[in-house]
Amino acid sequence: MADNLEFKSLHESLTKHLPSEELKEVKRILYGRSDDNELPINEKAQEIANTNKFEIKSFNFTAAKEDLRKPRIVKVGAVQNSIAAPTTDPISIQRNKLYEKIGKIIDAAGADNVNVLCLQEAWTMPFAFCTREKHPWCEFAESAENGPTTDFLKQYAKKYNMVIISPILERDEERGSDIIWNTAVVISNTGNVIGKHRKNHIPRVGDFNESTYYYEGNTGHPVFETQFGKIAINICYGRHHPQNWMMFGLNGAEIIFNPSATIGALSEPLWGIEARNAAIANSYFAVAINRVGTESFPNEFTSADGKPAHKDFGPFYGSSYVAAPDGSRCPSLSRNSDGLLIAQMDLNLCRQVKDKWGFRMTQRLDMYGAKFTEASKLDYQPQIVREK
Numbered sequence: 001m002a003d004n005l006e007f008k009s010l011h012e013s014l015t016k017h018l019p020s021e022e023l024k025e026v027k028r029i030l031y032g033r034s035d036d037n038e039l040p041i042n043e044k045a046q047e048i049a050n051t052n053k054f055e056i057k058s059f060n061f062t063a064a065k066e067d068l069r070k071p072r073i074v075k076v077g078a079v080q081n082s083i084a085a086p087t088t089d090p091i092s093i094q095r096n097k098l099y100e101k102i103g104k105i106i107d108a109a110g111a112d113n114v115n116v117l118c119l120q121e122a123w124t125m126p127f128a129f130c131t132r133e134k135h136p137w138c139e140f141a142e143s144a145e146n147g148p149t150t151d152f153l154k155q156y157a158k159k160y161n162m163v164i165i166s167p168i169l170e171r172d173e174e175r176g177s178d179i180i181w182n183t184a185v186v187i188s189n190t191g192n193v194i195g196k197h198r199k200n201h202i203p204r205v206g207d208f209n210e211s212t213y214y215y216e217g218n219t220g221h222p223v224f225e226t227q228f229g230k231i232a233i234n235i236c237y238g239r240h241h242p243q244n245w246m247m248f249g250l251n252g253a254e255i256i257f258n259p260s261a262t263i264g265a266l267s268e269p270l271w272g273i274e275a276r277n278a279a280i281a282n283s284y285f286a287v288a289i290n291r292v293g294t295e296s297f298p299n300e301f302t303s304a305d306g307k308p309a310h311k312d313f314g315p316f317y318g319s320s321y322v323a324a325p326d327g328s329r330c331p332s333l334s335r336n337s338d339g340l341l342i343a344q345m346d347l348n349l350c351r352q353v354k355d356k357w358g359f360r361m362t363q364r365l366d367m368y369g370a371k372f373t374e375a376s377k378l379d380y381q382p383q384i385v386r387e388k
Contacts, residue, residue: 009319010272011331032328037061039344045111052104054081055339058112059322059330061285063349072347074228076255076285077114079105079123080320081338082293087126091139095124099152105340106153110160112342115189115228118165118257118289121236122182124149125169126295127261130207130313133299138213141171144185144196158191163226165233167259169214170198180214184233184259186224194224199235200244206266207303207313208237221247229254229347236260239274239288242281249282250365254347257287264317264335272332276323283325283354285345292318292336325353 007013014023014030024034039058041049049056063071084097102119109117121127128137142149149168157164163186170183182199198217202210221244223232232253238244239258248256258275262268275288293316300309321332322343333339354360374380 008334008336009332012334031331032324032326036331039342041342042112045108048104048108048111049340052101053338054105054108055333055337056108056112056342057331057333057339058342058344061322061324061328061330061343061345061349063346063352066348069348072229073344074116074255074347075112075114075342075344076257076287076322077109077112077117078257078287078289078320078322078333078341078343079109079117079119079339080290080292080318080333080341081105081120081123082291082316083126083295087128087295087297091136094126095140095148098124099149101338103152103156105338106156106160106162106164108340109342110156110162114160114162114342116163116165116226116231116255118233118259118287119167120289120291121167121259121261122169123167123259123291126297127291127316128295128297129210129213131297131299131301132209132212134213138169138180141169141180143173144168144170144183145174145193147171150185150187150193153187154191154193157187157189161189163187163189163194163228163231165231165257165259167233167235170196181217182210182214182235183217184235184257186226186231186233189227194226195222197222197233197235199238201237201241203237206305207301208266221251223248223251223253231255231257234258234278236262239278240270242278245278245282245286249284253282253284254350255285255287255345256282257289259289261291261316263314265314268317268319271317271319272321272329275321276327276329279323279325279329280327281359283350283357283359285325285343285347285350286323287320287343288323289320290318291316292334292338325350 028034037060125140167184170181172179186194232248275286279286296312319332323329
């Protein structure tokens, strides 16, 4: 399958083709603000990005000045990247090459004083779940607490005083079960593992038949209280489920990261809507992250759609972005380049938006909860009123 990513980004196209005054009005409607509020990049961080050929952008989200609370300024980072070695290479080489690539991006994030950094879904490996082959891809699975990837990232977390979210393929070694999960590990800026969250919703659509590899998660909707705010991780397919976003908000999250791996032919029209809508509905910041590149595998596989077998399932389209609780968002990274997106945000905006719109105060959890319980039963009867 050929890549079709000459169209780099919506933002670039708008900037290229619209007059400046018209562009401001279009951005006000599309992005919720006419000014991107772009921030300058630290010189060292920019040099690292230039040397290693990845994109780096930074944007600012402000809040109103308050008398009784100081601003709660946090810098978050989102990483999108392609794999670093062919899928035919030994597993150790594929993983180590990604360590090398991501280490440099983390160095840039550290140079620009990022406080919380999130990597993309299953970042240590190609997204091999489309193949439905267990060998050799299950070799990438490792301990969330003591695996080589967590050990690798601990040094960066401590070095840069940075919380790092590391989505990996987890092997449950603690109980000796060897069960595999799609897991995000949260490493504190102290270098310690705070905890982990396992992916709640497993897709069964197109080439994304991931139930071949791992279960639906059993960790609920944990929110991790860090030095830089309360954070949570809604892994990939969970973004299609509004209740999943809502539960993290009910548990007090201020920033939700959505590390993903998704292709344009499947989901791109949904991409710019879902995380932004979640930020609005739940009065928190949402950080949507998607990988880039096309990953080709040694053996052909089919998509059960009547089309010929193939060795890749199309390009990932990147386009990582941040949405704020007031409905605004920043321009995304490109559709086809490795990148580091940085967003400086004042977390006071979360409560200010709650006060303004009153979504939390006007929701009806008692009513929803009763009906959810009924709807979960096989004999549920929808509430439909028909003409007599």
